[in-house]
Amino acid sequence: MKITLAKSAGFCFGVARAVKQAEKYIVDGINACTLGPLIHNPIFVKFLEDRGVYVADNISSVKDGYTLIIRTHGITKKLLSEIENSKTEYFDATCPFVKKIHSIVAERSAAGDKILIAGDENHPEVIGIRSYCTTESFVFSNMEELKAIKENNKFTEEDTFSLVSQTTFEEKEFKKCEKIAKSLYTNLKIFDTICNATALRQEEAIALAKENDMMIVIGGRNSSNTEKLYKLCSEITETYLIEKASELSGINFNNVFSVGVTAGASTPDGIIKEVIKTMSESNVNIESVVENQGQVEAIENTEEMSFEQALEESLNSMSNDQKVVGVVMHIAPNEIQVDIGRKQTGYIPADEYSADPTADPMKELKVGDELNLIIMKTNDVEGTIMLSKRRYDAVKYWDSIVEANKEGTILEGVVVEVISKGLIVVVNGIRIFVPASLSGVPKSGRLEEMLNKTVNFVVIDIDKRRRRAVGSIREANNIARKANKEKFWAAVEEGQKYTGVVRSLTDYGAFVDIEGVTGMIHRTELSWKRIKHPSDVVNVGDTVEVYIKALDREKGKISLGFKKIEDNPWEILKRDYPVGTVAEVKIVKIATFGAFAEIFSGMEGLIHISQIANERIEKPQDVLSIGQTVSVKVIEIDSEKRKVGLSMKALLPAPEKPVVEEVPEEDEAPVTMSIDELIAKANEAEAESAE
Ligand code: SF4
Numbered sequence: 001m002k003i004t005l006a007k008s009a010g011f012c013f014g015v016a017r018a019v020k021q022a023e024k025y026i027v028d029g030i031n032a033c034t035l036g037p038l039i040h041n042p043i044f045v046k047f048l049e050d051r052g053v054y055v056a057d058n059i060s061s062v063k064d065g066y067t068l069i070i071r072t073h074g075i076t077k078k079l080l081s082e083i084e085n086s087k088t089e090y091f092d093a094t095c096p097f098v099k100k101i102h103s104i105v106a107e108r109s110a111a112g113d114k115i116l117i118a119g120d121e122n123h124p125e126v127i128g129i130r131s132y133c134t135t136e137s138f139v140f141s142n143m144e145e146l147k148a149i150k151e152n153n154k155f156t157e158e159d160t161f162s163l164v165s166q167t168t169f170e171e172k173e174f175k176k177c178e179k180i181a182k183s184l185y186t187n188l189k190i191f192d193t194i195c196n197a198t199a200l201r202q203e204e205a206i207a208l209a210k211e212n213d214m215m216i217v218i219g220g221r222n223s224s225n226t227e228k229l230y231k232l233c234s235e236i237t238e239t240y241l242i243e244k245a246s247e248l249s250g251i252n253f254n255n256v257f258s259v260g261v262t263a264g265a266s267t268p269d270g271i272i273k274e275v276i277k278t279m280s281e282s283n284v285n286i287e288s289v290v291e292n293q294g295q296v297e298a299i300e301n302t303e304e305m306s307f308e309q310a311l312e313e314s315l316n317s318m319s320n321d322q323k324v325v326g327v328v329m330h331i332a333p334n335e336i337q338v339d340i341g342r343k344q345t346g347y348i349p350a351d352e353y354s355a356d357p358t359a360d361p362m363k364e365l366k367v368g369d370e371l372n373l374i375i376m377k378t379n380d381v382e383g384t385i386m387l388s389k390r391r392y393d394a395v396k397y398w399d400s401i402v403e404a405n406k407e408g409t410i411l412e413g414v415v416v417e418v419i420s421k422g423l424i425v426v427v428n429g430i431r432i433f434v435p436a437s438l439s440g441v442p443k444s445g446r447l448e449e450m451l452n453k454t455v456n457f458v459v460i461d462i463d464k465r466r467r468r469a470v471g472s473i474r475e476a477n478n479i480a481r482k483a484n485k486e487k488f489w490a491a492v493e494e495g496q497k498y499t500g501v502v503r504s505l506t507d508y509g510a511f512v513d514i515e516g517v518t519g520m521i522h523r524t525e526l527s528w529k530r531i532k533h534p535s536d537v538v539n540v541g542d543t544v545e546v547y548i549k550a551l552d553r554e555k556g557k558i559s560l561g562f563k564k565i566e567d568n569p570w571e572i573l574k575r576d577y578p579v580g581t582v583a584e585v586k587i588v589k590i591a592t593f594g595a596f597a598e599i600f601s602g603m604e605g606l607i608h609i610s611q612i613a614n615e616r617i618e619k620p621q622d623v624l625s626i627g628q629t630v631s632v633k634v635i636e637i638d639s640e641k642r643k644v645g646l647s648m649k650a651l652l653p654a655p656e657k658p659v660v661e662e663v664p665e666e667d668e669a670p671v672t673m674s675i676d677e678l679i680a681k682a683n684e685a686e687a688e689s690a691e
Contacts, residue, residue, distance in 0.1 A: 002258040003279055004212065006204045010272055012197035012265035014072040014095030015039055019268070021091050022069055026051045031066045035059075036124065038071050038093075039266035040223030043244055047268075062088050073124040074098045076131035097167050097195045098125055102132040103417075104191050104351070108162035109135040113189065116140065116149065116181065118174055119166025123224055126166050142173060143180050150184045160187040167195035168225040168265075170232065171202055175379075189334045191351060192386075197265060198225055199377070205229045208260030209236035214253075217241045218275055219264025226264025233262070244271060245278040326387060328369045336361050338371060344378065344385045352376065352388035355429045357416050358452060372396070393429025394467075401430050401469050405459040410476045413457060415450045423450055425457060425471055432459065438472035456480065484516035492558075494548050500560075502542045510534045512546055512560055519558030521546060528568050529602045537562075569603040570639040576600075581634045582651065587624050595620045597632065597646060605644030607632060612648050614655040 011019065018038055025032035026048075033056045037045045045055065053069075056062045059082060067089040070080070074094035083090050105115050114136045119126040121139035130137045138153075140146040163181050165174050171194050178190055209215050215233040219226025220243060233239040240251050253259070259279070263272050326338030326346050336353065338346040348371075353361050365371075373387040374395075404411050413427035422435040434457060441447055457471040458479070500514035509522045521544075526537040538544060549561040565571060577583060577599060585597035585605070594608040607630075612623050624630070636645030 001253060001256055002212075003276070004208060004258070004260050005272070005276060006201070006208055006260065006262035008197065008201045008204050009218070009261065009263040010265075010267055010269050012195070012201075014093075014097060014195075014197075015266050017095075018069065018072050018093035019044070021093055022048055022053050025067060025069075026053060031063070032069055032091075033062055033066050034069045034071060035075065036071055038069060040220040040226070040264070041243070041266045041268065041271075042220055042222075043271060044266070044268050059083060059086060059088060067091060069093055071124075072098065074102065074128040075124070076128050077102075078131060094128075095167070095195075097193070098128070101129050101164050101167070101191075101193045104164055104193065105129055105137070105162070106132040106134070107357075108189065109133045109137075111160075113160045113162040114138070114155075116146070116161055116163040116185075117166065118146075118163070118169045118177055120224060123166060125168075129164070129166070140177070143177050146177050146180055147184065155185075157186075160189075161185045162189045162191065164191045164193045166224075167193060168198045168228060169194050170228050171199045172232075189350060192349060196377070201225070201262065201265065202229065202232055205233050205260075205262045206236065208262060209233040209239070212237060212258040212260035213256045214251075214259045215239040216248075216251075216259060216261045216275065217263070218261065218272055219243070219267045223264045223266050226267070229262055229264060233260075242275070245274040248275065248278050322375045323392065324373050324375060324387070326371050326373045328365050328367050328371065330367065331361055331365050333362060336365065338373065338387060340373070340375075340385065340387070342385065344380070344383050346373075346385045346387050348373065348387045348389055352386070352390050355390050355394065355416070355426045355431055356414055358414060390429055394431075397428035397430050398467060400428065401432070401459055402462060402464065405462050405469070408458055410456050410458055410479060411471075412454060413471075415453050415455055418447045418451055423447060423473075425455060425473075430469065432457065432469045432471040434471045434473055438470075438474045440473040440477050481516050488515050488517045489553065489556075492548060492551065494551055497545065497547045500544055500546055502538050502540050502544060504540060505534045505538070507533065510538050510544075510562075512544060514546065514558075514560075517558065519546070519548070519560040521560045521562045525549070525560070525562050528563055569600070570642075572600065573603055573637060573644065574639070577634050577637075579634050579637055583632060583634065584629055585632050585646065587626055587628045587630065590620050590624060590626060592619060595624045597630070599634075599644070599646075603644070605632070605634070605646040607646045607648055611635070611646065611650070614649055614652050 022032060022034065022038055031052065033054045034048070035056055035058075037055055038048060038053075039045070049055070056066075056068065059068070059079075062068050068083065068091070070083070070090060070092045072093055072095040080092075105117075109115055109132075112135065115130075115133045115138070117126055117129055117137060117139045118141070119129075119139055120141055121127075126139055130139070138149045140149060163178070174192065174194055178192075181188055181190065205215070205217070209232070215237055217226060217230045217233060217239060219229070219241065221227070221241065226241065230239055230241040240247075242248065242251075261272075261275065324340045326340040326348075328336060329339050330337040334350050336348040338348060340346045350361070353359060371389050372392045373389050374392045375385055376388050376391075377386040379385070403409070411427050413425040413432060415423050416426045416431075417424035422433060422437075423439050425432045425434055436447060438460070439447060439450060440455075441450060455473050456476040457473045458475045459469050460472045460475060461470040462468065498514040500512035500519070502510050503513045503518065504511045507523070509520045510526065512519050512521060521534075521538075523531065523534055526534055531537060544562065546560040546562050548558060550559040551557070583599055585599050587595050588598050588604060589596040592609075594606050595612070596604050596606055598604050607620075607624075609617065609620055612620060617623055630648055631651055632646040632648050633650040634644065635647045635650060636643065638644075
């Protein structure tokens, strides 16, 4: 009897990553537990439990001091946020391929699409995916259920849809559903989110089943992908699902000349080895036993990698045969059809077109354009080849990122994603991680406001092996600011005018940003009037016209002028109220020697008691009261002494007999006093009379 073990049998990337973390905790002596069974394999779950890594049913059953491992299927958005906000330490082992689906449905439902999910509605992965949908979501597991969704709901012509699949959904069924979906839903975007590892495992299992008399599928009976392998193989040949080697004894190998062996994504290597060993001890000829050493190395290399990074890593191992040039034949919103000179139909799914989500092939491409592409998947049954331009770009432009890092070049990119620790900026199809602290967004600011913005950044760190790059927007801003400063100081002269923005206010002035350099307007420079605080005139964020009043190049200080000469009340007075002008004024203060009247805002004059009436009056209050409006003639302007003399008498008819003015000496206003001094004197007198 010949035995052939599938090359892809055993842990997939996601499961291996989670298992490795659990094993690390055991080795490091860190108390840990898993939220539900870590993988769908009871033997391995028991192995972990025997070493202290127990299964917690919910967060409240996580013991104090234990680190919680979130399993590969992922959890609901709400639960994740509860864990994040709790004191529990955790490791999120959600597979990056599952996380990718979370972001697709979140983005598409935010755009208004209803979400169709190919999968098992009770599976934790699907429950998790649905929790990221903000619009209606529908789950189907076959074509009939997909049709029923359409029949049972009153969708309108305006409704738009996106279709995704559970990572372990059967590829053949998905293709059938895809066809039906295209005919049922006109506004539909299709995202083939079946995990490559799953698809490959299924393809290999089918091929093995076709070549062998019997198939053995190893894996947990509660594992969805193991169960699918079993179903696929059973349709072709006699198939047995076993969890461990001891179950082989129940299988009759009589008249069986060849056996194919495959295993689910959560089947540990040890169990596969044990099954093979048991079969070999039965004196059979084992043709191919592939130990998963290569996979273990890949896992080590991809630990902590993001989805993109994991994919890019796989690009390193690509041969030139996988890079092709395609000619665009047809462009649709969900895919681009290309001819790559092979018998199969080539197509680029929408999300494989560019790493920049704002890129629109409908606008950017035309039939006949040539594109450099990477082959993702060949399906000989369907006669199709799935291609990616996005991944080709990622390989091609990587060198330019390395060069930019070496030269300190400022690059321009678009913020395409906001993640918990920062931003993802895309430049030429390369994703650059910008930590929040280097995003240029203050701690009090919102990173979300950067989304879809074009930003400048410098590449501050790269990991060539993992094709990771870290960027800093803050550093690019600093470089730009420094260059601006140098340019400014080289050109600035006193008297030059600038438009600036008020950045902050203090008791003594306003700080203004002019071309990236900060200058200060002193409080006394803000207004011709007395003000209590700079905010009486300007506010933070105001755009202001300023001029350079003084420069201290050594200290880098700039004093700015703000108030304009034409707004000087003494200039207004001279221009609009020259001596001899008759004006309506308002009495604002009364003293023994006269009354003060407001000529216009910020300018007051004195109507001396002798200028109130033709006849002698005892006191100004006999004729005038505060708030009263009277006509006066401007009889004197002395801007140096800040005196304005007004007269009501000058507007009265001349008296028949000359009136002899008898002003008590103590009531006379000292002629050399300014308006401010006179007001002070009036205030003093008022205070005295109050006493
Ligand atoms: S089967 Fe695919 S999606 Fe699921 S955990 Fe493994 S790698 Fe991730």
